[in-house]
Amino acid sequence: MSHQLAIEHDVVGVGFGPSNLALAIALDECASRSRLKCAPLFVERQPHFTWHGGMLLPGSDMQISFLKDLVSLRDPTSPFTFVNYLHKRGRLLDFVNCRTFYPSRIEFNDYLRWVAEQFKSRVAYGETIVAVEPVIAGQTVTSLRVHSRTLAGGETVRLARNLVVAVGGQPYVPPVFAKMVGDARLFHTSRYLDAVERAGLEGRAARVAVIGGGQSATEVTVDLHGRFAQARIDLIFRGHALKPSDSSPFVNEIFNPDYTDFIYPQPPERRDAIVRNFRNTNYAVVDSDLLDQLYRLLYQQRVGGETRVALHPRSEITE
Numbered sequence: 631m632s633h634q635l636a637i638e639h640d641v642v643g644v645g646f647g648p649s650n651l652a653l654a655i656a657l658d659e660c661a662s663r664s665r666l667k668c669a670p671l672f673v674e675r676q677p678h679f680t681w682h683g684g685m686l687l688p689g690s691d692m693q694i695s696f697l698k699d700l701v702s703l704r705d706p707t708s709p710f711t712f713v714n715y716l717h718k719r720g721r722l723l724d725f726v727n728c729r730t731f732y733p734s735r736i737e738f739n740d741y742l743r744w745v746a747e748q749f750k751s752r753v754a755y756g757e758t759i760v761a762v763e764p765v766i767a768g769q770t771v772t773s774l775r776v777h778s779r780t781l782a783g784g785e786t787v788r789l790a791r792n793l794v795v796a797v798g799g800q801p802y803v804p805p806v807f808a809k810m811v812g813d814a815r816l817f818h819t820s821r822y823l824d825a826v827e828r829a830g831l832e833g834r835a836a837r838v839a840v841i842g843g844g845q846s847a848t849e850v851t852v853d854l855h856g857r858f859a860q861a862r863i864d865l866i867f868r869g870h871a872l873k874p875s876d877s878s879p880f881v882n883e884i885f886n887p888d889y890t891d892f893i894y895p896q897p898p899e900r901r902d903a904i905v906r907n908f909r910n911t912n913y914a915v916v917d918s919d920l921l922d923q924l925y926r927l928l929y930q931q932r933v934g935g936e937t938r939v940a941l942h943p944r945s946e947i948t949e
């Protein structure tokens with residue numbers, strides 16, 4: 631076990647995804663404007679920066695405008711904007727010629743990695759935070775003791791005055807699949823690219839079931855169809871139909887900062903009701919471009935008289 635208790639960090643960030651990357655930029659700005667000297671350290675369990683690496687599918691695009699990058703809306707003059715990334719990469723004009731607000735996820739991952747690289751001295755990669763304990767003097771918590779572990783089992787303990795937890799979501803595999811946990815044939819989309827390459831589907835008339843009726847399930851269905859020419863893919867979902875996500879302008883205002891300020895202080899049941907009301911912006915819905923793509927694919931199958939992809943609405947896995 632290695633201890634680093636002597637150094638007390640102003641801020642320890644748990645995870646180094648887009649949330650804490652944006653925080654790293656903001657703290658850096660504060661420090662350079664001398665408003666607040668702050669030395670953050672971010673601890674990230676992945677060995678290097680990747681943004682949802684298991685789903686960096688060729689052909690997948692961002693679902694939000696590139697102007698909602700890590701910093702533009704707060705400070706469009708920042709050197710960490712997506713536009714400056716394009717400029718530094720020598721692609722600004724070409725991107726403009728693409729006439730889109732929605733870069734590919736592969737490009738956006740490269741942008742995020744470009745920013746992450748500039749903060750690498752403040753990140754401990756390959757460490758998972760496993761425990762946090764209060765350090766108490768009298769009645770007061772004076773700091774936090776933060777324990778992390780590497781894949782090889784080494785443990786580090788650090789002291790933090792502030793802790794920012796930005797660990798993202800956790801993959802959810804419903805209990806009905808419990809018996810198959812550990813079977814290489816069952817995998818969550820968060821591991822899709824790695825797992826599908828190892829699944830041995832190449833050149834086989836394999837059958838693959840994709841469970842779910844949202845964006846990731848639909849992306850994976852289309853990807854499997856393109857990736858394995860002989861595979862048969864069944865998309866199984868509870869709803870009556872695959873439904874489009876609502877990104878229309880008035881609805882999209884829910885993501886504005888003042889809307890967040892409005893929702894945050896509401897009592898829990900009111901917050902839940904608001905989130906439910908806006909569910910179709912994000913949950914169990916699919917980008918309409920992708921829906922069109924899948925529909926055309928199914929139609930072309932009918933023209934050719936083959937059934938490689940089949941949809942199973944109103945269906946639930948029970949056993």
Ligand SMILES: Cc1cc2nc3c(=O)[nH]c(=O)nc-3n(C[C@H](O)[C@H](O)[C@H](O)COP(=O)(O)OP(=O)(O)OC[C@H]3O[C@@H](n4cnc5c(N)ncnc54)[C@H](O)[C@@H]3O)c2cc1C
Nearest residue numbers: 645646647648649673674675685692693694758759797798
């Ligand atoms: C496939 C996919 C596509 C998406 N596309 C979009 C999109 O186009 N637009 C959009 O707005 N949102 C999109 N999202 C939503 C996504 O949640 C956000 O884009 C963004 O990744 C959230 O950033 P985050 O930093 O909060 O969480 P994450 O990106 O999940 O990052 C959390 C980080 O914390 C690390 N971590 C977790 N636990 C620990 C621990 N105990 N110790 C150390 N490190 C830890 C993880 O390794 C990870 O790197 C997408 C999500 C997915 C899964």
